[in-house]
Amino acid sequence: MHPFLQALAHYPDSIYVHHSKIEEQLPMHSHKKHQISYVEGGVAFLNTKNNSFFFPARHFIWIPAGLEHNVTSRTSVKMVHNLFFPADLIPETEILKKAGIFPVSNLLMEMINYTQRWNGDILRTDAEAFEFLIALRNIILEVAKTPFPVVLPTTTNEMLRPILKYIHLNVDQPLYLEEVAAHFGYSARSLSRLFQKNIETSFLQYVKxxxxxxxxxxxxKTDLSISEVAYASGYNSLSAFSYAFNQIVNQSPAAFKKQSL
Incomplete structure (x- = not known):
């Protein structure tokens, strides 16, 4: 077992606090505690067997106990703040049975930053620290009601994985089902079936x-204008980009950027 996972499991009843550059670069793993992770200054993904959860600035990731996962980053990050709660300290709500991304309020962000004075196991005998973390837990339970809607399905299917990689590498270019299918030697109908069977979404939805x-x-992460972001993301008009962004994120690109920054 990885030394970090050994340390995490040493006191099953403790709240474990851990601050690092990234989640120890662990491979896919699971543990018996619920986890929240807040990434400061960077872009990160929670990867599970079936999905990749993108969590942007001012959001935290919720990882329920027992879920096999790892966290990766596409950019350098300032810090990843991790809190691990014993399962009996978190009520079993339907939302918290699954991984999710939730907004970080100003209060919650300040409380997470305050935890940097601790590292490792916080026991009930550590009264001041333990009570503070219980208060933080209560704030988490309050905000963990509406998850961030952008979840990208993934697959271990060896035929589909190179196609998904191709989409990511060429996302700023036109991507049409017929052309991508022909590039990989499929008919449009066969490629559509491959998507639906393995990731339960359509080619068009995956591209979106x-x-x-x-x-x-x-x-x-850039100073590009909204129009420049639209074209760099593969949209041929600002209106089409704004409509798609609103449809998925439930707010305009400008409002999202203002809130996150």
């Missing part, structure tokens, strides 16, 4: 989600 994730990265 990939474009929106790309646009969010650009909005957060």
């Amino acid at each position: 989600l990939t474009r929106i994730i790309k646009s969010i990265e650009l909005l957060l």
Whole structure:
């Protein structure tokens, strides 16, 4: 077992606090505690067997106990703040049974930053720290009601994986079902079936989600204008980009950028 996972499991009843550049670069793994991770200054993904969860600035990732996962980053990050709660400290709500991305309020962000004075196991005997973390847990339970809607399905299917990679590498270019299918030696109908069978979404929807994730990265990490972000994400008009962004993220690109920054 990885030394970090050994340390995490040493005191099953503790709240474990861990701050690092990224989640120890662990391979796919699971543990018996619920986890929240807040990435400061960077773009990161939670990867599970079936999905890739993109979490932008001012959002935290919720990882329920027992879920096999790892966290990766596409950019350098300032810090990843991780809190691990014993399962009996978190009520079993339907939303918290699954992984999700949730907004970080100003209060929650300040409380997460305050936890940097601790590292490792916080036991009930550490009264002041433990009570503070219980208060933080209560704030988390309050905000964890409406998850961020951008979830990208993934697959281990060896025929589909290179196609998904091709979409990511060429997301700023026109991507048409017939042309991508021909590039990989499929008919349009066969490729459509491959998507539906393995990731339960259509080719067009996958491309749309990939474009929106790309646009969010650009909005957060560059000084490009909204129009420049639209074209760099593969849209041929600002109106089409704004409509798609609103449809998935439930707010305009400008409003999202203002809120996140």
